[in-house]
Amino acid sequence: MQRVLTVDDSRAIRLIVTKNLTELGCEVDEAEDGNEGLAKLKSGKYDLVLLDVTMPNLDGPSMLTRMRERGDSTPVLMLTSESKTSIVAALIRLGIEDYVLKPFKPEELRAKVTKALKLATVTQAVAAAGAPEPAPAPAPSPPPQPAATNNGPSKEGATVSAKGKVDVLVIDDMENVHKKLKSILPSSLGVDGCLNAGEGLALARVRSYRMVLVDSEIPDVNVATYIKQMRILQPNATCLGMALRGAPTLSQEMRELGFDDVLTKPFTPEVIDSLIEQHFAGADESIVREDNVLRICAFHGREDRAERHYAKLSRALKDAIEALGEACYDEAILDAVLLPTFNVVRASQFIAEAVAMSGKIGVALRLVASPEVEKALRGFEETKGLRCFGTLAQARAMLAA
């Protein structure tokens, strides 16, 4: 259990801190002034100190100075009403983790303590291992930019990932809207649903989305202001307003509110298909070539759209294989892991087509595919002898050998 020392001459503040941090699972000790704080630090080990500035007997900056002078590097988080820049700058020079200005919201205190304690844990682990202390954590990196050619998420990232990448955020106070959308959208798309605007903003602060769908009539919210906030938090997402089908000027009205366009309710399969094709299907890219690897891009449509996707793949395949020949490759890898497998036989036919095309120009093809596709390939004359691998890494290793 992590131990925190709160040093503040206000009993009320110490109580608030103790309550909040105990709920976080910390053990909290208290001191009324800097002298008592130093005494406690001398007699016990703490993972974090929460320190006020203005205190009788010995103030915060003086206590911090003496701590550092005697080699005590316990992380310190300032909790004070002092807002003079010069004082804060002096504290930064002495080494502090962060600053919480009173009066504060409990959420801010908890978030900053959580962050500081995680840093403390890393620092201690590194110190225990005898390595030099890591540099302070850099500012968080901006949300990942989408690739210039949008190939859709990888198979691994198609659902909500631990990295916080989800495809669609839906904000609507009607639960049935969420149910309907989840039933129509392909299962390969990750979807987050919120019933109110506040939850939507909270998610938008910590995750990155490719599309944000917002009910244009959310209660108690100025939608124009809301969409401005959303755009700053999600600079790369397409923002659509959901509204009841009606006037022909609906699209224009949504744009004037700040949306990119409108998604009319009730949803129809055709409208959703068009949405997917426009924003997720990687309109121009169905096969991506990287050196001698041809990667089939993900398909996000429904089963009855798969044949159209195969037609697009076949058109792209010819150019991709010719490019291999022009680059004088003898061998190449076809990464077909993301090939739609609604109909395994159809998938196998496509692969057979690829093998035939590449054979004509003298390029030997190795395949990366799912076990079910590999099994189906055994049933075709053209592909029964085809070398098949479970992962791209394995295929590359074999080519390199």
Next chain:
Amino acid sequence: MQSPAAGGVDERLAQQIERIIVTRVENDTLTLPAMPAVAAKVLTLLHSSDFSMREIAALIETDPMVAAQVIKSANSAALATREPTRNIGQAVARLGAQKLRGVLIEVSSRRLFESRDKRILDAARRLWEHSRAVAVLAQDVSVVVGIEEPEVAYLGGLLHDVGKPIVATMLLEAESQIAQRAALGGWIDSEVWTSVVQRTHRRVGLVVARKWQLPDDVVAAIEQCDEYDAGSRRSCGNAVRFANAIAKREGFYVGSVQAEDNDALIMLGKSLLGVTDEVLGRVIAGLRSRAKDLMS
């Protein structure tokens, strides 16, 4: 290395020049650049209770540079609709009075950062880039934390350093007059320059803002951005101060930055305004994606 005596002379010189400028500010005898005539007339019209957009469009059409900027702003991504507009009347209608006011102030202040003097030309341009960066950041921070009228924060950010090129130009003119009479080279040390500009630019900027009859809340944002106001946490002035520190940290600045002082401003600002690290990352990403537009 400069001797202590020389440092003392520089400090006295800086104080003398500062006194001259402050006296002129207080006596209202400072010669300041006027707002472009068309922009001034349109802003006066917009202040009045009855005006027609047609009348405003007709005025704007008489200044091609202002007209071009108004159309560009009306066709910006923030206001994009299917059809771009090439017509001043449509552009004015699309922008509306408040946004049009912002565009005109921006066009006018841009000119203040264009110097004919080669010695400060580059610094002035980079200062404009910094001012645009602060404006964008202040506006975005205001939007995400829920400060009303983020447009005020934008203008406050744009104009927070407007006094600097004016003071710099005054120093150059003074220097060249004295140099002509005494056949001397430059007589003001660069440290004195920096010190005088730093000490006086805010006051001069406020005089410009009042002379141009900018809205009171914009003037307040410029005035209040020197120190955080802990009593009024979510104010435009605080947003501008915070944005200034972020812009400096991200490299959108000309001049040296005291790192710990700047870090202090950022740490304080995050708590004051309620900005988390994640939100700050998004706002900075938004700025970086618009970096190439900052010089326009």
